[in-house]
Amino acid sequence: MTEDHGASTRTSLSERADHFRPTGDEDQLLPQLVAHLREHRTKLRQEWAGRIQDSGLLHAMTPQEMADETTSVYDNYVGVLETGSVEALQRYARDLSERIIPRGVETHEVVGIVLLLRDVLARSLFEKYQRDFGLLNRVLDAYEPAANRIANTVAVSFVEERERIIRQQQDSIRELSTPVLPVRERLLILPIIGILDGERARQLTEQLLTGIRTHRAKVVVIDITGVPDIDESVADHLVRTVDASRLMGASVIITGLSPLIAQTLVTIGVDLSKMDTIGDLQGGLEVAERLLGYTVTRDVGMGGP
Amino acid sequence: MTGGPKLVSILRQGAYLIASVHTALDDSQMVRFRDDLVEQIGRHRSRGVIIDVAALDVLDSFGARTLRTIGELARLRGAVTVIVGIQPDVAFAIVSLGMSTGSLVTALDLEEGLALLDHGVGAGRSTLPDRRRPRR
Numbered sequence: 001m002t003e004d005h006g007a008s009t010r011t012s013l014s015e016r017a018d019h020f021r022p023t024g025d026e027d028q029l030l031p032q033l034v035a036h037l038r039e040h041r042t043k044l045r046q047e048w049a050g051r052i053q054d055s056g057l058l059h060a061m062t063p064q065e066m067a068d069e070t071t072s073v074y075d076n077y078v079g080v081l082e083t084g085s086v087e088a089l090q091r092y093a094r095d096l097s098e099r100i101i102p103r104g105v106e107t108h109e110v111v112g113i114v115l116l117l118r119d120v121l122a123r124s125l126f127e128k129y130q131r132d133f134g135l136l137n138r139v140l141d142a143y144e145p146a147a148n149r150i151a152n153t154v155a156v157s158f159v160e161e162r163e164r165i166i167r168q169q170q171d172s173i174r175e176l177s178t179p180v181l182p183v184r185e186r187l188l189i190l191p192i193i194g195i196l197d198g199e200r201a202r203q204l205t206e207q208l209l210t211g212i213r214t215h216r217a218k219v220v221v222i223d224i225t226g227v228p229d230i231d232e233s234v235a236d237h238l239v240r241t242v243d244a245s246r247l248m249g250a251s252v253i254i255t256g257l258s259p260l261i262a263q264t265l266v267t268i269g270v271d272l273s274k275m276d277t278i279g280d281l282q283g284g285l286e287v288a289e290r291l292l293g294y295t296v297t298r299d300v301g302m303g304g305p
Numbered sequence: 306m307t308g309g310p311k312l313v314s315i316l317r318q319g320a321y322l323i324a325s326v327h328t329a330l331d332d333s334q335m336v337r338f339r340d341d342l343v344e345q346i347g348r349h350r351s352r353g354v355i356i357d358v359a360a361l362d363v364l365d366s367f368g369a370r371t372l373r374t375i376g377e378l379a380r381l382r383g384a385v386t387v388i389v390g391i392q393p394d395v396a397f398a399i400v401s402l403g404m405s406t407g408s409l410v411t412a413l414d415l416e417e418g419l420a421l422l423d424h425g426v427g428a429g430r431s432t433l434p435d436r437r438r439p440r441r
Contacts (some may be wrong), residue, residue, distance in 0.1 A: 209396060244393070244399070248393065
Protein backbone atom coordinates (compact mmCIF):
# COMPACT_ATOMS: atom_id res chain seq x y z
CA MET A 1 0.00 0.00 0.00
CA THR A 2 2.71 2.46 0.94
CA GLU A 3 4.61 1.50 -2.20
CA ASP A 4 1.60 2.29 -4.28
CA HIS A 5 1.02 5.51 -2.45
CA GLY A 6 4.60 6.67 -2.88
CA ALA A 7 4.59 5.84 -6.56
CA SER A 8 1.44 7.71 -7.39
CA THR A 9 2.34 10.83 -5.47
CA ARG A 10 5.63 10.89 -7.32
CA THR A 11 3.95 10.73 -10.67
CA SER A 12 1.02 12.98 -10.09
CA LEU A 13 1.84 15.79 -7.78
CA SER A 14 3.95 18.64 -6.59
CA GLU A 15 7.70 18.71 -6.34
CA ARG A 16 7.27 18.28 -2.67
CA ALA A 17 6.07 14.80 -3.36
CA ASP A 18 9.32 14.09 -5.18
CA HIS A 19 11.38 14.22 -2.08
CA PHE A 20 8.73 12.60 0.02
CA ARG A 21 9.72 8.99 0.56
CA PRO A 22 7.83 6.89 3.08
CA THR A 23 10.18 5.54 5.70
CA GLY A 24 9.41 3.08 8.44
CA ASP A 25 8.59 5.87 10.86
CA GLU A 26 6.36 7.79 8.48
CA ASP A 27 4.49 4.63 7.60
CA GLN A 28 2.86 5.00 10.94
CA LEU A 29 1.99 8.64 10.47
CA LEU A 30 -0.88 8.35 8.00
CA PRO A 31 -2.79 5.73 9.99
CA GLN A 32 -2.28 7.87 13.07
CA LEU A 33 -3.53 10.88 11.21
CA VAL A 34 -6.54 8.98 9.85
CA ALA A 35 -7.41 7.83 13.34
CA HIS A 36 -7.25 11.43 14.54
CA LEU A 37 -9.51 12.65 11.73
CA ARG A 38 -11.99 9.83 12.39
CA GLU A 39 -12.09 10.62 16.05
CA HIS A 40 -12.93 14.28 15.53
CA ARG A 41 -15.17 13.63 12.56
CA THR A 42 -18.28 15.44 13.81
CA LYS A 43 -16.49 18.50 15.04
CA LEU A 44 -14.30 18.88 11.96
CA ARG A 45 -17.14 18.24 9.60
CA GLN A 46 -19.22 20.92 11.27
CA GLU A 47 -16.36 23.35 11.19
CA TRP A 48 -15.93 22.62 7.52
CA ALA A 49 -19.64 23.09 6.79
CA GLY A 50 -19.48 26.39 8.64
CA ARG A 51 -16.56 27.53 6.55
CA ILE A 52 -18.40 26.57 3.37
CA GLN A 53 -21.39 28.61 4.45
CA ASP A 54 -19.18 31.57 5.40
CA SER A 55 -17.61 31.51 1.94
CA GLY A 56 -21.04 31.51 0.32
CA LEU A 57 -20.29 28.36 -1.66
CA LEU A 58 -22.87 25.78 -2.72
CA HIS A 59 -25.86 28.04 -2.10
CA ALA A 60 -27.71 25.95 -4.69
CA MET A 61 -28.00 23.15 -2.11
CA THR A 62 -30.33 22.81 0.86
CA PRO A 63 -28.78 22.51 4.36
CA GLN A 64 -29.85 18.85 4.57
CA GLU A 65 -28.22 18.01 1.23
CA MET A 66 -25.17 19.94 2.28
CA ALA A 67 -24.93 17.93 5.50
CA ASP A 68 -25.27 14.65 3.60
CA GLU A 69 -22.75 15.57 0.94
CA THR A 70 -20.21 17.02 3.32
CA THR A 71 -20.38 13.81 5.39
CA SER A 72 -19.82 11.71 2.28
CA VAL A 73 -17.00 13.91 1.05
CA TYR A 74 -15.38 13.87 4.48
CA ASP A 75 -15.53 10.07 4.71
CA ASN A 76 -14.25 9.67 1.18
CA TYR A 77 -11.48 12.12 1.91
CA VAL A 78 -10.32 10.27 4.98
CA GLY A 79 -10.76 7.02 3.08
CA VAL A 80 -8.28 8.18 0.46
CA LEU A 81 -5.81 9.23 3.14
CA GLU A 82 -6.10 5.78 4.63
CA THR A 83 -5.92 3.59 1.54
CA GLY A 84 -4.00 5.88 -0.82
CA SER A 85 -6.36 4.79 -3.60
CA VAL A 86 -8.44 7.49 -5.27
CA GLU A 87 -10.67 5.15 -7.25
CA ALA A 88 -13.60 5.21 -4.84
CA LEU A 89 -13.28 8.98 -4.55
CA GLN A 90 -13.20 9.31 -8.32
CA ARG A 91 -16.42 7.31 -8.61
CA TYR A 92 -18.01 9.36 -5.86
CA ALA A 93 -16.88 12.66 -7.38
CA ARG A 94 -18.29 11.71 -10.76
CA ASP A 95 -21.54 10.68 -9.20
CA LEU A 96 -21.69 13.87 -7.17
CA SER A 97 -20.92 15.98 -10.22
CA GLU A 98 -23.68 14.31 -12.14
CA ARG A 99 -26.12 15.30 -9.40
CA ILE A 100 -24.95 18.84 -8.81
CA ILE A 101 -24.02 20.09 -12.30
CA PRO A 102 -27.66 20.39 -13.40
CA ARG A 103 -28.23 22.47 -10.25
CA GLY A 104 -25.79 25.07 -11.47
CA VAL A 105 -22.86 24.32 -9.20
CA GLU A 106 -19.69 25.85 -10.63
CA THR A 107 -16.21 24.42 -10.87
CA HIS A 108 -14.76 27.00 -8.49
CA GLU A 109 -17.29 25.98 -5.84
CA VAL A 110 -16.36 22.32 -6.00
CA VAL A 111 -12.65 23.05 -5.93
CA GLY A 112 -13.31 25.60 -3.21
CA ILE A 113 -15.00 23.20 -0.82
CA VAL A 114 -12.33 20.56 -1.24
CA LEU A 115 -9.61 23.12 -0.57
CA LEU A 116 -11.54 24.30 2.49
CA LEU A 117 -11.66 20.76 3.83
CA ARG A 118 -7.94 20.43 3.20
CA ASP A 119 -7.42 23.59 5.13
CA VAL A 120 -9.70 22.62 8.03
CA LEU A 121 -7.98 19.29 8.43
CA ALA A 122 -4.52 20.84 8.18
CA ARG A 123 -5.42 23.31 10.93
CA SER A 124 -6.59 20.52 13.18
CA LEU A 125 -3.28 18.79 12.58
CA PHE A 126 -1.41 21.99 13.47
CA GLU A 127 -3.36 22.12 16.67
CA LYS A 128 -2.66 18.51 17.57
CA TYR A 129 1.04 18.51 16.81
CA GLN A 130 1.92 22.10 17.61
CA ARG A 131 4.20 21.12 20.46
CA ASP A 132 6.41 18.88 18.39
CA PHE A 133 7.52 20.88 15.37
CA GLY A 134 9.57 18.08 13.80
CA LEU A 135 6.69 15.65 14.02
CA LEU A 136 4.28 18.24 12.62
CA ASN A 137 6.57 18.69 9.66
CA ARG A 138 6.62 14.98 8.97
CA VAL A 139 2.86 14.72 9.40
CA LEU A 140 2.36 17.50 6.88
CA ASP A 141 4.81 15.80 4.55
CA ALA A 142 2.58 12.78 4.64
CA TYR A 143 -0.67 14.69 4.54
CA GLU A 144 -0.08 17.29 1.86
CA PRO A 145 0.71 15.14 -1.15
CA ALA A 146 -2.33 13.00 -0.42
CA ALA A 147 -4.51 16.07 0.10
CA ASN A 148 -3.28 17.63 -3.14
CA ARG A 149 -4.03 14.44 -4.93
CA ILE A 150 -7.56 14.43 -3.58
CA ALA A 151 -8.20 18.03 -4.63
CA ASN A 152 -6.81 17.20 -8.03
CA THR A 153 -8.97 14.11 -8.39
CA VAL A 154 -12.16 15.87 -7.41
CA ALA A 155 -11.52 18.81 -9.72
CA VAL A 156 -10.63 16.59 -12.66
CA SER A 157 -13.64 14.35 -12.11
CA PHE A 158 -15.91 17.37 -11.98
CA VAL A 159 -14.51 18.89 -15.15
CA GLU A 160 -14.60 15.54 -16.93
CA GLU A 161 -18.21 15.09 -16.00
CA ARG A 162 -18.98 18.58 -17.21
CA GLU A 163 -17.22 17.93 -20.52
CA ARG A 164 -19.09 14.68 -20.89
CA ILE A 165 -22.38 16.54 -20.49
CA ILE A 166 -21.31 19.16 -23.02
CA ARG A 167 -20.39 16.46 -25.52
CA GLN A 168 -23.69 14.73 -24.94
CA GLN A 169 -25.58 17.93 -25.53
CA GLN A 170 -23.63 18.67 -28.68
CA ASP A 171 -24.49 15.22 -29.97
CA SER A 172 -28.15 15.68 -29.29
CA ILE A 173 -28.13 19.07 -30.99
CA ARG A 174 -26.53 17.46 -33.99
CA GLU A 175 -29.11 14.71 -33.99
CA LEU A 176 -31.91 17.24 -33.85
CA SER A 177 -30.24 18.46 -36.99
CA THR A 178 -32.31 19.98 -39.71
CA PRO A 179 -35.59 18.40 -40.70
CA VAL A 180 -36.80 18.87 -44.25
CA LEU A 181 -40.56 19.02 -44.13
CA PRO A 182 -42.91 18.88 -47.10
CA VAL A 183 -45.86 21.19 -46.36
CA ARG A 184 -47.56 21.12 -49.74
CA GLU A 185 -46.84 19.30 -52.92
CA ARG A 186 -43.54 20.66 -54.20
CA LEU A 187 -43.09 22.98 -51.23
CA LEU A 188 -40.56 22.23 -48.48
CA ILE A 189 -39.79 24.07 -45.29
CA LEU A 190 -36.58 23.84 -43.30
CA PRO A 191 -36.89 25.30 -39.85
CA ILE A 192 -33.42 25.85 -38.42
CA ILE A 193 -33.13 26.29 -34.69
CA GLY A 194 -29.92 26.77 -32.77
CA ILE A 195 -26.39 27.65 -33.71
CA LEU A 196 -25.53 27.09 -37.34
CA ASP A 197 -21.87 26.07 -37.48
CA GLY A 198 -19.88 24.80 -40.42
CA GLU A 199 -20.69 21.16 -39.79
CA ARG A 200 -24.38 21.80 -39.44
CA ALA A 201 -24.43 24.03 -42.51
CA ARG A 202 -22.90 21.20 -44.55
CA GLN A 203 -25.52 18.83 -43.24
CA LEU A 204 -28.21 21.32 -44.09
CA THR A 205 -27.01 21.63 -47.68
CA GLU A 206 -26.91 17.90 -48.13
CA GLN A 207 -30.37 17.36 -46.70
CA LEU A 208 -31.86 20.25 -48.61
CA LEU A 209 -30.45 19.22 -51.99
CA THR A 210 -31.43 15.58 -51.61
CA GLY A 211 -34.80 16.70 -50.22
CA ILE A 212 -35.42 18.77 -53.34
CA ARG A 213 -34.76 15.69 -55.41
CA THR A 214 -36.88 13.25 -53.43
CA HIS A 215 -39.84 15.58 -52.95
CA ARG A 216 -39.53 17.15 -56.39
CA ALA A 217 -39.64 20.51 -54.67
CA LYS A 218 -40.02 23.72 -56.57
CA VAL A 219 -39.95 26.13 -53.69
CA VAL A 220 -38.08 25.79 -50.41
CA VAL A 221 -38.60 28.05 -47.42
CA ILE A 222 -35.65 28.14 -45.00
CA ASP A 223 -36.68 29.66 -41.73
CA ILE A 224 -33.81 30.90 -39.60
CA THR A 225 -35.81 32.64 -36.90
CA GLY A 226 -34.19 30.34 -34.34
CA VAL A 227 -30.62 31.05 -35.40
CA PRO A 228 -28.96 33.56 -33.07
CA ASP A 229 -26.04 34.50 -35.27
CA ILE A 230 -24.00 33.28 -38.21
CA ASP A 231 -20.41 33.87 -39.21
CA GLU A 232 -18.98 34.73 -42.57
CA SER A 233 -18.22 31.22 -43.78
CA VAL A 234 -21.66 29.95 -42.84
CA ALA A 235 -23.31 32.91 -44.53
CA ASP A 236 -21.29 32.18 -47.62
CA HIS A 237 -22.27 28.54 -47.43
CA LEU A 238 -25.91 29.52 -47.15
CA VAL A 239 -25.68 31.64 -50.28
CA ARG A 240 -24.08 28.75 -52.14
CA THR A 241 -26.78 26.41 -50.95
CA VAL A 242 -29.43 28.77 -52.26
CA ASP A 243 -27.60 28.93 -55.58
CA ALA A 244 -27.18 25.16 -55.80
CA SER A 245 -30.88 24.71 -55.06
CA ARG A 246 -31.65 26.98 -57.94
CA LEU A 247 -29.51 24.81 -60.22
CA MET A 248 -31.71 21.92 -59.20
CA GLY A 249 -34.74 23.84 -60.24
CA ALA A 250 -35.96 25.05 -56.87
CA SER A 251 -36.38 28.57 -55.58
CA VAL A 252 -35.28 29.26 -52.05
CA ILE A 253 -36.92 31.79 -49.79
CA ILE A 254 -35.18 32.68 -46.56
CA THR A 255 -37.37 33.88 -43.75
CA GLY A 256 -36.86 35.16 -40.24
CA LEU A 257 -33.53 36.92 -40.58
CA SER A 258 -32.89 38.59 -37.27
CA PRO A 259 -31.64 42.17 -37.28
CA LEU A 260 -28.28 40.88 -36.06
CA ILE A 261 -27.91 38.37 -38.90
CA ALA A 262 -29.08 40.92 -41.46
CA GLN A 263 -26.43 43.27 -40.14
CA THR A 264 -23.80 40.54 -40.29
CA LEU A 265 -24.67 39.66 -43.88
CA VAL A 266 -24.48 43.26 -44.98
CA THR A 267 -21.31 44.00 -43.06
CA ILE A 268 -19.34 41.05 -44.40
CA GLY A 269 -20.55 41.81 -47.89
CA VAL A 270 -22.20 38.55 -48.86
CA ASP A 271 -23.75 38.78 -52.29
CA LEU A 272 -27.40 39.00 -51.37
CA SER A 273 -28.81 39.53 -54.83
CA LYS A 274 -29.43 35.80 -55.16
CA MET A 275 -31.26 35.54 -51.88
CA ASP A 276 -34.98 36.00 -51.66
CA THR A 277 -35.84 36.99 -48.14
CA ILE A 278 -39.19 37.53 -46.51
CA GLY A 279 -39.70 38.80 -42.98
CA ASP A 280 -41.30 35.84 -41.32
CA LEU A 281 -42.27 32.25 -41.99
CA GLN A 282 -45.91 33.14 -42.55
CA GLY A 283 -45.02 35.64 -45.26
CA GLY A 284 -42.57 33.17 -46.77
CA LEU A 285 -45.22 30.48 -47.01
CA GLU A 286 -47.66 32.89 -48.58
CA VAL A 287 -45.15 33.88 -51.25
CA ALA A 288 -44.23 30.23 -51.81
CA GLU A 289 -47.86 29.29 -52.27
CA ARG A 290 -48.34 32.10 -54.72
CA LEU A 291 -45.28 30.98 -56.70
CA LEU A 292 -46.71 27.48 -56.89
CA GLY A 293 -50.12 28.75 -57.92
CA TYR A 294 -51.95 27.86 -54.74
CA THR A 295 -54.68 30.14 -53.50
CA VAL A 296 -55.65 29.65 -49.93
CA THR A 297 -59.10 30.82 -48.95
CA ARG A 298 -60.79 30.74 -45.61
CA ASP A 299 -64.35 29.55 -45.23
CA VAL A 300 -65.91 32.30 -43.16
CA GLY A 301 -68.72 30.07 -41.88
CA MET A 302 -66.23 27.70 -40.21
CA GLY A 303 -65.27 30.08 -37.47
CA GLY A 304 -61.64 30.91 -36.84
CA PRO A 305 -60.25 34.30 -36.00
CA MET B 306 -20.08 13.48 -84.22
CA THR B 307 -17.05 11.64 -85.42
CA GLY B 308 -14.92 9.03 -83.70
CA GLY B 309 -16.38 6.56 -81.25
CA PRO B 310 -19.91 5.95 -80.09
CA LYS B 311 -22.17 8.84 -79.26
CA LEU B 312 -21.90 9.88 -75.65
CA VAL B 313 -24.78 12.30 -75.95
CA SER B 314 -28.04 11.58 -77.74
CA ILE B 315 -29.82 14.54 -79.25
CA LEU B 316 -33.47 13.89 -79.95
CA ARG B 317 -35.96 16.12 -81.66
CA GLN B 318 -39.29 16.57 -79.94
CA GLY B 319 -41.47 18.99 -81.82
CA ALA B 320 -39.91 22.41 -81.57
CA TYR B 321 -37.51 21.26 -78.88
CA LEU B 322 -34.24 19.37 -78.83
CA ILE B 323 -33.57 17.02 -75.97
CA ALA B 324 -29.93 16.16 -75.33
CA SER B 325 -29.18 13.43 -72.82
CA VAL B 326 -25.64 13.20 -71.55
CA HIS B 327 -25.02 9.53 -70.77
CA THR B 328 -21.60 9.65 -69.23
CA ALA B 329 -18.93 12.04 -68.06
CA LEU B 330 -17.42 13.87 -71.01
CA ASP B 331 -13.84 15.00 -71.34
CA ASP B 332 -13.02 18.41 -72.72
CA SER B 333 -12.87 17.48 -76.38
CA GLN B 334 -16.05 15.44 -76.15
CA MET B 335 -17.71 18.37 -74.50
CA VAL B 336 -16.66 20.68 -77.30
CA ARG B 337 -17.91 18.16 -79.87
CA PHE B 338 -21.24 18.01 -78.09
CA ARG B 339 -21.47 21.78 -78.04
CA ASP B 340 -20.78 22.15 -81.74
CA ASP B 341 -23.14 19.33 -82.63
CA LEU B 342 -25.98 20.77 -80.57
CA VAL B 343 -25.59 24.30 -81.83
CA GLU B 344 -25.52 23.04 -85.38
CA GLN B 345 -28.71 21.01 -84.88
CA ILE B 346 -30.56 23.95 -83.37
CA GLY B 347 -30.23 25.70 -86.69
CA ARG B 348 -31.00 22.63 -88.76
CA HIS B 349 -34.22 21.82 -86.88
CA ARG B 350 -35.15 25.43 -86.25
CA SER B 351 -35.61 24.56 -82.58
CA ARG B 352 -37.02 27.04 -80.09
CA GLY B 353 -36.00 25.19 -76.99
CA VAL B 354 -33.19 22.90 -75.85
CA ILE B 355 -33.14 20.63 -72.84
CA ILE B 356 -29.85 19.20 -71.67
CA ASP B 357 -30.34 16.32 -69.27
CA VAL B 358 -27.29 15.79 -67.08
CA ALA B 359 -28.91 13.42 -64.57
CA ALA B 360 -26.37 10.72 -65.41
CA LEU B 361 -23.45 12.93 -64.37
CA ASP B 362 -22.22 12.67 -60.84
CA VAL B 363 -19.23 14.90 -61.44
CA LEU B 364 -18.84 18.01 -63.53
CA ASP B 365 -15.58 19.92 -63.82
CA SER B 366 -15.28 23.63 -64.30
CA PHE B 367 -14.79 23.26 -68.02
CA GLY B 368 -17.96 21.22 -68.28
CA ALA B 369 -19.92 23.74 -66.25
CA ARG B 370 -18.59 26.60 -68.31
CA THR B 371 -19.39 24.79 -71.54
CA LEU B 372 -22.98 24.29 -70.41
CA ARG B 373 -23.24 27.99 -69.83
CA THR B 374 -21.67 28.71 -73.21
CA ILE B 375 -24.14 26.38 -74.88
CA GLY B 376 -26.94 28.33 -73.26
CA GLU B 377 -25.58 31.57 -74.64
CA LEU B 378 -24.88 30.16 -78.11
CA ALA B 379 -28.36 28.64 -78.28
CA ARG B 380 -29.90 31.94 -77.29
CA LEU B 381 -28.07 33.65 -80.13
CA ARG B 382 -29.42 30.97 -82.44
CA GLY B 383 -32.94 31.58 -81.19
CA ALA B 384 -33.46 28.81 -78.66
CA VAL B 385 -33.87 28.73 -74.89
CA THR B 386 -31.74 26.19 -73.04
CA VAL B 387 -32.83 24.47 -69.87
CA ILE B 388 -30.41 22.27 -67.94
CA VAL B 389 -32.25 19.52 -66.10
CA GLY B 390 -31.36 16.75 -63.67
CA ILE B 391 -28.38 18.34 -61.97
CA GLN B 392 -27.44 16.08 -59.05
CA PRO B 393 -27.15 17.58 -55.56
CA ASP B 394 -23.37 17.07 -55.40
CA VAL B 395 -22.89 18.50 -58.87
CA ALA B 396 -25.05 21.50 -58.04
CA PHE B 397 -23.02 22.28 -54.98
CA ALA B 398 -19.76 21.70 -56.83
CA ILE B 399 -20.72 24.13 -59.59
CA VAL B 400 -21.56 26.76 -57.01
CA SER B 401 -18.38 26.09 -55.04
CA LEU B 402 -16.28 26.58 -58.14
CA GLY B 403 -17.42 30.15 -57.90
CA MET B 404 -19.05 30.11 -61.29
CA SER B 405 -21.66 32.62 -62.10
CA THR B 406 -24.76 30.64 -62.81
CA GLY B 407 -26.98 33.60 -63.44
CA SER B 408 -27.63 32.90 -67.08
CA LEU B 409 -28.34 29.18 -66.64
CA VAL B 410 -31.97 28.16 -66.71
CA THR B 411 -32.42 24.99 -64.72
CA ALA B 412 -35.18 22.58 -63.79
CA LEU B 413 -35.44 19.48 -61.67
CA ASP B 414 -35.98 16.93 -64.42
CA LEU B 415 -37.04 16.47 -68.03
CA GLU B 416 -40.72 16.85 -67.24
CA GLU B 417 -40.16 20.11 -65.41
CA GLY B 418 -37.87 21.33 -68.15
CA LEU B 419 -40.51 20.72 -70.81
CA ALA B 420 -43.14 22.45 -68.69
CA LEU B 421 -40.80 25.41 -68.30
CA LEU B 422 -40.27 25.63 -72.08
CA ASP B 423 -44.02 25.34 -72.67
CA HIS B 424 -44.53 28.32 -70.41
CA GLY B 425 -42.07 30.20 -72.52
CA VAL B 426 -39.18 31.23 -70.30
CA GLY B 427 -36.94 33.92 -71.57
CA ALA B 428 -33.20 33.41 -71.61
CA GLY B 429 -31.46 34.56 -68.48
CA ARG B 430 -34.59 34.35 -66.39
CA SER B 431 -34.78 32.48 -63.17
CA THR B 432 -36.46 29.13 -62.79
CA LEU B 433 -39.67 30.68 -61.63
CA PRO B 434 -40.81 33.04 -64.35
CA ASP B 435 -42.97 35.18 -62.14
CA ARG B 436 -40.98 36.80 -59.39
CA ARG B 437 -42.67 38.90 -56.81
CA ARG B 438 -40.16 41.68 -56.67
CA PRO B 439 -37.86 43.17 -59.26
CA ARG B 440 -34.19 42.31 -58.94
CA ARG B 441 -31.71 44.99 -58.27
